[in-house]
Amino acid sequence: MTAANLEAMYQEIILDHYKNPHGKGLRDPFEAEVHHVNPTCGDEITLRVHVAGDKIEDISYDALGCSISQASASVLNDLVVGKTVDEAMVIHEEFLRLMQGKGQVEPDEDVLEDGIAFAGVAKFPARIKCALLSWMAWKDATAKTLAEEK
Amino acid sequence: MKGLLPDLDLVRKDFPILERTFDGGETPLVYLDSANTSQKPQIVIDTMVDHLERHNANIARAMHHLGAEATEAFEGARDIVARFLGAPERDEVIFTKNASEGLNLVANTVPLAAGEVVVTTEMEHHSNIVPWQIATQRTGATLKWFGLTDDGQLDLSNIDELITPATKIVALTWVSNMLGTVNPVAEIARKAHEVSALVVIDASQAAPVLPINLSAMPEEERPDFLVFTGHKVVGPTGIGVLWGRRAALEALPPFLGGGEMIATVTMEKSTYAPIPHKFEAGTPPIAEAVGLGAALEYLMHVGMENIHAHEQAITAYALERLASVPGVTVLGPADAAQRGGAISFELDGVHPHDVAQVLDSKGVAIRAGHHCAKPAHQRFGVQASNRMSSYLYTTPAEIDALVEGLEYVRSFFKLDQ
Numbered sequence A: 001m002t003a004a005n006l007e008a009m010y011q012e013i014i015l016d017h018y019k020n021p022h023g024k025g026l027r028d029p030f031e032a033e034v035h036h037v038n039p040t041c042g043d044e045i046t047l048r049v050h051v052a053g054d055k056i057e058d059i060s061y062d063a064l065g066c067s068i069s070q071a072s073a074s075v076l077n078d079l080v081v082g083k084t085v086d087e088a089m090v091i092h093e094e095f096l097r098l099m100q101g102k103g104q105v106e107p108d109e110d111v112l113e114d115g116i117a118f119a120g121v122a123k124f125p126a127r128i129k130c131a132l133l134s135w136m137a138w139k140d141a142t143a144k145t146l147a148e149e150k
Numbered sequence B: 001m002k003g004l005l006p007d008l009d010l011v012r013k014d015f016p017i018l019e020r021t022f023d024g025g026e027t028p029l030v031y032l033d034s035a036n037t038s039q040k041p042q043i044v045i046d047t048m049v050d051h052l053e054r055h056n057a058n059i060a061r062a063m064h065h066l067g068a069e070a071t072e073a074f075e076g077a078r079d080i081v082a083r084f085l086g087a088p089e090r091d092e093v094i095f096t097k098n099a100s101e102g103l104n105l106v107a108n109t110v111p112l113a114a115g116e117v118v119v120t121t122e123m124e125h126h127s128n129i130v131p132w133q134i135a136t137q138r139t140g141a142t143l144k145w146f147g148l149t150d151d152g153q154l155d156l157s158n159i160d161e162l163i164t165p166a167t168k169i170v171a172l173t174w175v176s177n178m179l180g181t182v183n184p185v186a187e188i189a190r191k192a193h194e195v196s197a198l199v200v201i202d203a204s205q206a207a208p209v210l211p212i213n214l215s216a217m218p219e220e221e222r223p224d225f226l227v228f229t230g231h232k233v234v235g236p237t238g239i240g241v242l243w244g245r246r247a248a249l250e251a252l253p254p255f256l257g258g259g260e261m262i263a264t265v266t267m268e269k270s271t272y273a274p275i276p277h278k279f280e281a282g283t284p285p286i287a288e289a290v291g292l293g294a295a296l297e298y299l300m301h302v303g304m305e306n307i308h309a310h311e312q313a314i315t316a317y318a319l320e321r322l323a324s325v326p327g328v329t330v331l332g333p334a335d336a337a338q339r340g341g342a343i344s345f346e347l348d349g350v351h352p353h354d355v356a357q358v359l360d361s362k363g364v365a366i367r368a369g370h371h372c373a374k375p376a377h378q379r380f381g382v383q384a385s386n387r388m389s390s391y392l393y394t395t396p397a398e399i400d401a402l403v404e405g406l407e408y409v410r411s412f413f414k415l416d417q
């Protein structure tokens, strides 16, 4: 990978989120807690969701991993807390579309905000899982929360 | 630098991939991931191509010229492996797909029962852990572990509690793929044999760099089984070796059933071929075995003693240079004389993935992660690490490139601000 690609991947926004992650730490109350691992590299996240009615009141997490996986958990927290589950799923879909787009997808900044900084990561197949780790954990936890309610 | 291969330039020319560059020729490859897989010399590539172009046929059953040539090439490769290991008998050499398959073969066939014990170590590759977990779960036997000391050696202080008359198997790595530690396999084998336990040695990281001579080992210290994998000894992927003492192999039931491994088959029952064929069901990876033969000939031609000396010189230099980088902590023994060519390290403040990614932009290829040795990482309280690993083609200048790369990583992530 070239120096230009490297800069594209490690956007300032990503490094900022890495150094000062938003919403990190495990908190109460929560309805579901999940633990996800990236088996190839061992990155790990424990993530809790607190949903009241259909609103996501909190996402709290404890994560070990690279700058990409850590920054992505921080961005997830920014984007999704305060939204309804349906709104959050739309954001999740857009993030997934960006990450699976092999670097060819033009992300919707209105939906993804800081999340668009991950466009450079999408070009590196080995790192896509890092970016998606927290999002997959959140989706899993949310599904568990909804299943409990029923 | 003392110990380097005198013909290092010529050796490098044997490995075409070392000419690779990136970014339109600007960035030369610095390959420091040989513990993961080694690069291949031209002679291995040519031998495999020649086999496929001129001698290809199935072995052992084709009644024609090519069948005879292919069989001779395949069995010739077995002879070379036997010579490489100093094996007492060439028929004790079983071809497998890789080291993992060799370990699974033994773990699946060796008799175990509740109350019996398998002992392994905390520094094993997952390939020498998971098969034993499966085997002990299946049979009700117990899995026990040698722990590690803080400097990355096996902790032998409780060896008398671990190796007892209940112990049936002691399975350990000769050289650690994470810590680089060279284990005292002779001493442990002697101890295990006192209680008639079988000793299984994972030589995946040892075979590339240590001269091995099984015949020269006193019998009490010689393992009963030893595995290694072709792709780490400059050979191709898809081929590995299980060596076993004849009586130990003969005592095991077959692992896979199929063609080539039988003496006769009726609808009621089958009888099995003698070793090695008993454990080689189906058409084997023929061209790969032939390639492995060429690889081992190549290593023996360079000389395993010389390769070992080269590894130690490069490793000593790398340990010294890495110590000069602020924030770098090396895991495992500090003394190069006690290590193989893998050096795992942490860079304070930067996750190994990010280190590897930034180094890659400079053409420097290392491994980042848990190197399939999660228990060993856990032992040292690290979730992931960086690992550089050298081989007979590694130059001191490549170590310098790594160190420069690490300085660049530090500036990229603004560690001094």
Ligand SMILES: Cc1ncc(COP(=O)(O)O)c(C=O)c1O
Residues within 6 Å of the ligand: B035, B036, B098, B099, B100, B101, B125, B127, B128, B173, B175, B176, B177, B202, B204, B205, B229, B230, B372
């Ligand atoms: C010590 C050790 N054991 C076993 C293996 C497994 O080798 P393979 O994947 O070729 O079966 C490796 C290589 O990754 C290793 O380093």
